Amino acid sequence: MSGFIFNEKPIQIESGDGPYLYDDGGNEFLDMGASYACVPLGHSHDAVDAAVRDQLDDLTYVQASYPVESRTAIYELLAETAPDGIDKTWLCNSGTEANEAALKFARSATGDSKIVATMQGFHGRTMGSLATTWKNKYKEPYEPLIGDVEFVPYNDPEALGEAVDADTAAVIVEPIQGEGGINPAEKSFLEAAREETEANDAALIFDEVQTGMGRTGTLWAAEQSGVVPDILTSAKGLGNGFPIGATLCRDWIAENYGSHASTFSGGPVISAAAEATVSTIVDEEVPAHAAEVGSYLREEIEAELGDTVRDVRGEGLMVGVEVKRGSNRLLKQLALNHGILALPAGRSVLRLLPPLTIEREHADQVVDALVDELGDGS
Numbered sequence: 001m002s003g004f005i006f007n008e009k010p011i012q013i014e015s016g017d018g019p020y021l022y023d024d025g026g027n028e029f030l031d032m033g034a035s036y037a038c039v040p041l042g043h044s045h046d047a048v049d050a051a052v053r054d055q056l057d058d059l060t061y062v063q064a065s066y067p068v069e070s071r072t073a074i075y076e077l078l079a080e081t082a083p084d085g086i087d088k089t090w091l092c093n094s095g096t097e098a099n100e101a102a103l104k105f106a107r108s109a110t111g112d113s114k115i116v117a118t119m120q121g122f123h124g125r126t127m128g129s130l131a132t133t134w135k136n137k138y139k140e141p142y143e144p145l146i147g148d149v150e151f152v153p154y155n156d157p158e159a160l161g162e163a164v165d166a167d168t169a170a171v172i173v174e175p176i177q178g179e180g181g182i183n184p185a186e187k188s189f190l191e192a193a194r195e196e197t198e199a200n201d202a203a204l205i206f207d208e209v210q211t212g213m214g215r216t217g218t219l220w221a222a223e224q225s226g227v228v229p230d231i232l233t234s235a236k237g238l239g240n241g242f243p244i245g246a247t248l249c250r251d252w253i254a255e256n257y258g259s260h261a262s263t264f265s266g267g268p269v270i271s272a273a274a275e276a277t278v279s280t281i282v283d284e285e286v287p288a289h290a291a292e293v294g295s296y297l298r299e300e301i302e303a304e305l306g307d308t309v310r311d312v313r314g315e316g317l318m319v320g321v322e323v324k325r326g327s328n329r330l331l332k333q334l335a336l337n338h339g340i341l342a343l344p345a346g347r348s349v350l351r352l353l354p355p356l357t358i359e360r361e362h363a364d365q366v367v368d369a370l371v372d373e374l375g376d377g378s
């Protein structure tokens, strides 16, 4: 028996510490992707891992219908730290499940079915979330999906206004598109989404699976837009490597969610991991640090390579560098020649989502490597 979907990288990782990963030969790699934004506090973080060990000493699992301290604690912490008006949480195990629940809750609470999503958007790979994901390659082998989804160009408030109507249950949007190429939403687009959903009694869903947990310089990217959605979804970095997702809702959604459940919802161990992750991010003012180091990183890339690359964009430590040639070769060169692990976003964008705890020296290391690989104008 063997796995057949993942496992393709030629490096065997054996340990991690902060922003670094180490392979079986003891080679050090700077993890500028945080393994898809999943370790905002860095690898093997002491406080998170200790919270998990403590919880394991007491109780590994009990069914979700019994309240446990760690789950209550993460509910309270998310209510305290979410944008005003959002204080109910559904816990699950991944980003796609968080969005799947968001779509179900929106349909149930509004009694409507149509979903408006954005071109280049990514919301996950279960049937519902997948239907709201843009890329055909991800969808075609599995069709028919849930139907009743209309895509509008990202950052086009007029097209959005035309798409949202009386039959609309929800608009789902990432405040910054991650997978789609690190495309930040204009404030006016998110404001239009808020106005149109309100006028049509539809729910506004912000997918913060990638933008959340301080990555963009505030705990939630929503804070920077001033727009408060009805539903906000989280996952990836929420457990600093432990699998957890969350669907945060306003009361009118939570009161009309229908009938949804999942066996492992908010288990004691992942709840402890999430509580330790969120409280560390908030207490140590990690988002402000991400904003500072992220600006520095973007400015340095711009200064050193502004004429060489097509574009540098993003917020905080969610950074996209659009290169002239494909990003694949560059990713390999960064790994092999410089010990830097980064991510793609589509064919031409180098995506940097490092642990939010990196310092300027790590940013310098990345800029030096990029200059070395791209400095001749390629």
Ligand SMILES: *Cc1c(COP(=O)(O)O)cnc(C)c1O
Binding pocket: 094, 095, 096, 097, 099, 122, 123, 124, 125, 174, 178, 179, 207, 208, 209, 210, 211, 235, 236
């Ligand atoms: C990764 C991602 C998802 C899916 O999360 P999974 O945990 O892989 O299911 C959904 N939305 C966004 C914006 C993502 O980046």
